[in-house]
Amino acid sequence: MGNDHDGRVPFRFEVIKKYPQRGPLHQYRLAAATTFTCRRCGKDKTSKLAVAIHDKWDLLLCNACYGRLLSIWEIKAGDLGDSERHAELMRLLQGLAREAEVEQARSALIARDSRFALLSSSALTMLATAEAVADGFALKMATELDWSAAIIGLCKAVELETGRLIGEPLRDAASGRDLAIDLADRDFSRMARFCKGGNPIELGAFAHFVEAVARSPRSANSPLASILRSLILRWPRSDWLFAADGFAPRVRTLTRQYRNPAAHTTLLTEAEYRSCAEAVQGADGILWKLLAAVEPTRR
Template sequence: MKPVSFEIEKVYPPRGPLQQYRLLQSAAFNCFRCGQSKKSKLATVYREDWSRRLCNGCYGRLLSIHEVKAGTAPEDERADALASVLLGLVSKDEIAQAERLLRVSERRAELLSPEAIRFISTSEHVSKHLASQPELEWSPAVIGLCKSVELEAVRLLLRPLVSHLDGADLTVDRADKDYGRVAAFCADPTRRPPELGAIIHFLRTLANSKQRRQQSVLLQGFLTMVSSWSGSHWVLDENGLAAFLNVLTNDYRNPAAHTTELGHAEYARCRDLVLGADGGLWKLLVSTVRHRS
């Protein structure tokens, strides 16, 4: 309910959970998201609760999240856009400090790529600030965790496959509807790497199609390469890596990229799936280590 002391001059169209008003006189308030004290004629209210007013900076950040999620772009594009929003939520100094904290607290993080560490540490940093307002939109933080897995899957699975198949004729494989994206990347690694969905289709086809396993240069090359890995069973088992990536994509990344609002509970479950004691990201790291004979 609007406080009686506020005289409204103009009401702007709502933007998702955000509503803006222009007041006749400037009013002081504390931004409920960042806690800073502000004074303005423009009042931005979250979910019609006047005790939850936002400063212009926090309004812009939440609006950018809403506009991405409400858009019509494919999930992969929206996920990338939200990943960019996530990195823009904190300063370079804050990201650097978060990365140092992650490396100190989690020794396994040293095995990750710098890019994956940046997304994880930024998600963790943002989550700490969101914890005081758990009902706020947590989608960018969730996307950061998903993006770290995607980056590592490309680094640990696909880039070694590019080298393994160097010079191979992948013309037929590039036309396949289930793993054509992976084949195209192996043929031309300068192009955009496949996203999680394409990697899942590739792994599931490998597990379920005996005929294509026998005929495909791409699939045969991957099987040969993986055979020397200590965790090849988990990588190749449909209930292993493919199942982990499928849950991550369907339960977290895709909802985060749509209009579904994710909260603290969803972030906590996603974090446990990715970074928990039995997290899929750690399994990916240990499963792709070359066996020493």
């Protein structure tokens, strides 16, 4: 019998056709229906089709799980723009966990740390979905593709909270203001378009704007910079937003080390998911730093 850890086919599997590899997934047609345990859903399946992860025959997938993971891979390897790719991955992520599992994860997060209850419903749901997906996959020996989708969910929660806590107050305060100077400035135009009714901006654009406000000499003439300064007068712990080791560097690490690789063809592991979760919602996570930074003056 061949060794099922080194890519050789075990004796009971008689391969008659090998299909083109799709990322880490390789599908095989067998001469006869053969029973095996799917390492993703945990069910025993009898089929003439089997899919090996990284050609390891001790990591077989059933055809149903192959279809779901292939969808994730095709999005990651496709030619969609970043925002469209993130949206598609989020749609798939939300289909990876049942509603009851998400609710259970939501309750567990709040029980673990009461600060989770301070988050918006949409951000908390995103975190709970990522948590439910990750916990389920950890028990079912998931592939790196699943961890990538869960990492996207963690990063999306930070983006949602940044939009709620910084973007929306800034947009409201800028209502009716003349932003022509900002609209013409490369460092401020993206935020200015959002404040004028444009689409929500992504996490990296938030970081770029905050850093430009703090570093660019042109911020002295920026209406948006002036409006933001007026807002933070009521936020006594807002210095973190503009610090050299504050919001922008933390977001840059989050996007470069986790979100961007997860959205493209890099395969991320459980260890990287856990590391990302610590950066997002650990004891000193970016979410808690963000909440503290925008908390108004305590009376």
